[in-house]
Amino acid sequence: xxxxxxxxxxxxxxxxxxxxxxxxxxxxxxxxxxxxxxxxxxxxxxxxxxxxxxxxxxxxxxxxxxxxxxxxxxxxxxxxxxxxxxxxxxxxxxxxxxxxxxxxxxxxxxxxxxxxxxxxxxxxxxxxxxxxxxxxxxxxxxxxxxxxxxxxxxxxxxxxxxxxxxxxxxxxxxxxxxxxxxxxxxxxxxxxxxxxxxxxxxxxxxxxxxxxxxxxxxxxxxxxxxxxxxxxxxxxxxxxxxxxxxxxxxxxxxxxxxxxxxxxxxxxxxxxxxxxxxxxxxxxxxxxxxxxxxxxxxxxxxxxxxxxxxxxxxxxxxxxxxxxxxxxxxxxxxxxxxxxxxxxxxxxxxxxxxxxxxxx
Ligand SMILES: [Fe+2]
Numbered sequence: 001x002x003x004x005x006x007x008x009x010x011x012x013x014x015x016x017x018x019x020x021x022x023x024x025x026x027x028x029x030x031x032x033x034x035x036x037x038x039x040x041x042x043x044x045x046x047x048x049x050x051x052x053x054x055x056x057x058x059x060x061x062x063x064x065x066x067x068x069x070x071x072x073x074x075x076x077x078x079x080x081x082x083x084x085x086x087x088x089x090x091x092x093x094x095x096x097x098x099x100x101x102x103x104x105x106x107x108x109x110x111x112x113x114x115x116x117x118x119x120x121x122x123x124x125x126x127x128x129x130x131x132x133x134x135x136x137x138x139x140x141x142x143x144x145x146x147x148x149x150x151x152x153x154x155x156x157x158x159x160x161x162x163x164x165x166x167x168x169x170x171x172x173x174x175x176x177x178x179x180x181x182x183x184x185x186x187x188x189x190x191x192x193x194x195x196x197x198x199x200x201x202x203x204x205x206x207x208x209x210x211x212x213x214x215x216x217x218x219x220x221x222x223x224x225x226x227x228x229x230x231x232x233x234x235x236x237x238x239x240x241x242x243x244x245x246x247x248x249x250x251x252x253x254x255x256x257x258x259x260x261x262x263x264x265x266x267x268x269x270x271x272x273x274x275x276x277x278x279x280x281x282x283x284x285x286x287x288x289x290x291x292x293x294x295x296x297x298x299x300x301x302x303x304x305x306x307x308x309x310x311x312x313x314x315x316x317x318x319x320x321x322x323x324x325x326x327x328x329x330x331x332x333x334x335x336x337x338x339x340x341x342x343x344x345x346x347x348x349x350x351x352x353x354x355x356x357x358x359x360x
Contacts (some may be wrong), residue, residue, distance in 0.1 A: 005084045006077035007192030007215045008113060010069040011170050011225050012051050014242045014292065015067050015110070017060035023288040024057055025071070030263050031285065031293060032165035032246070032256050036120070037095045044095060047167040048123040048247045052096040054170035055242070063289040065239035065332075067110030068173050070191060070225075075099070075115050081190070092117065103190065106182045107237035109175060113191070118216060125166060125247050145251055160263060165256025165295050166247040172225050174240030180209040180230035187212055187226055195308035196223050197277050201232075202313050202355040208232075211277050213302060220301035223278040229316070229330070240330045241292040244300070250281060253297050257283050267335035269277060273322015276315040290334045314356075317348045324349035 018024055021043050025035065028045045036046040036053045054215050058066075070162035072078055081101045092098045097117030105111050120149045128145070129138040145151075146163045152283035155164055160183070177183040180199075184207070187193040193212035201208045209229035214221045227240065246252040253272070260266055268294050271283035280296035287293060328338050 002008050002189070004215075005080050006072060006113075006190075008077070009073045009098050009216060010071050010214060010221070011172060012069040012071050012114060012117065012151075013054045013056050013170055014065070014173060015069065015112075015134040016057045016289075017064050017066055017288060018057045019060065019061060020288075021057060021059055025271050027287045028055065028345075029268065030164060030260060030266070031244075031287075032167045032259075032295070033244075034123075034218075043120040046120060047169050047244065048125060049169040050119040050122050051169055052118060052120045054167070054244065054307055056094075063291075065109070065291065067105075067112065069100075069112040069114060071117065072113050072115040078113060078115050078260050081113055083278035085190075105190075106179070106186050107175065107177050109237070111191075124189075127248055128251060128317050130249075145255060149242055158264070161255070161258040161261075162258045165252050167244045167295070168247040169223050169245050170242060171245045171296065171299065172227065172243045174227040174229065174243070174330065176235060176238040176240055177209065177228045178235050178237050180207055180228060183230075184210045184212065187228070188206050193226060194304060196302060196306070197311040197315075198308050199229065199313045199316060200310055202352070208313055215304045217304050220303045223300040227277075231330070238330075239291060243280075243282075243294040243296050246295050246297050251299050253281055253283055253295050256295050267338055269338075270326055270329050271322060273319040275319050277311065279320070282319075284329070286335050286338070288335075290337075292329075292332065317352050344350055 033045040041059040043057050045055040064134040078101050082089050085103050087101050089101055090101050092100050096117040098114050100112050100114045131138050145306050149187045151162050152159050169355040171228050192215045194215050195210045197211040198207050199209045211224035212226045213223060214225050257272055267286040269284035269286050274281050278299050280299040283295045284292050325348035327342050329348060
């Protein structure tokens with residue numbers, strides 16, 4: 001394969017347009033993010049990591065996913081993208097400064113690539129220590145994540161678990177694409193993404209997408225920064241989900257689960273389980289507009305020396321453990337419509353079953 005135009009370092013944030021920002025602000029705080037900046041018509045949320053923000057929404061006429069922002073290693077990468085794609089390098093007028101180019105991917109997703117966006121001071125936490133059957137490093141220290149049972153409070157006669165997850169950063173997006181080969185080639189050639197897993201269709205050896213990661217040479221990076229999938233039937237470009245890494249492992253993920261569950265305002269989409277591709281523990285929730293966001297922890301890290309693996313699409317659906325993958329997973333829809341959709345549509349796990357029971 002020819003050299004890509006550039007090799008981006010990492011993902012920074014996702015950008016949405018929303019009709020009403022207020023319900024989203026409430027959701028983001030329950031989901032475990034911190035309001036970093038706010039204007040009349042935009043909200044910028046951060047995690048505990050160094051990205052100045054990892055979620056941006058602007059007020060608009062519709063609820064829609066606009067796109068994803070990535071971090072370049074050098075200004076010369078922006079110059080190379082500008083020259084190759086016929087776009088301009090512009091000064092970033094939003095918080096954090098720096099410069100960016102804006103591209104459009106084959107599925108009409110806006111791709112912003114930044115250089116010089118000012119990092120934020122990370123927010124430190126006290127990491128927990130786990131005692132296991134193999135190793136017991138924690139002695140004479142009690143395992144507490146907050147104030148103990150004080151974290152359970154009564155709200156209108158209902159118990160609510162008050163600790164949220166502590167989101168650290170955005171780790172990846174998943175997108176549904178019109179043509180897997182075109183999307184995979186575009187991200188490989190434009191942003192330097194490598195294929196971690198090449199997803200093989202259940203009904204043949206052709207690819208239906210990939211899990212792709214950044215190429216940072218010897219430096220290990222997340223197993224996937226992007227998952228592009230071409231759904232069976234008539235694939236339509238669409239947002240799948242945004243995956244946010246929590247700060248402190250399994251208990252941080254579990255705290256968020258019980259907070260979201262007991263707040264009882266949002267649709268639980270899928271989880272808790274442990275993925276095969278990337279190996280993360282996962283938990284998926286829908287926001288007030290029906291977009292899906294993931295809490296994840298303990299993902300695989302790979303450097304550029306690891307070759308692509310051909311992987312059956314079964315492994316995308318069948319986690320190492322966890323509940324069945326619902327029919328609605330990967331589709332954006334208002335939460336009120338999800339139950340009816342699920343009742344009328346076989347789950348993704350059922351689709352795998354049907355395919356495996358077909359006579360060979
Ligand atoms: Fe994910």
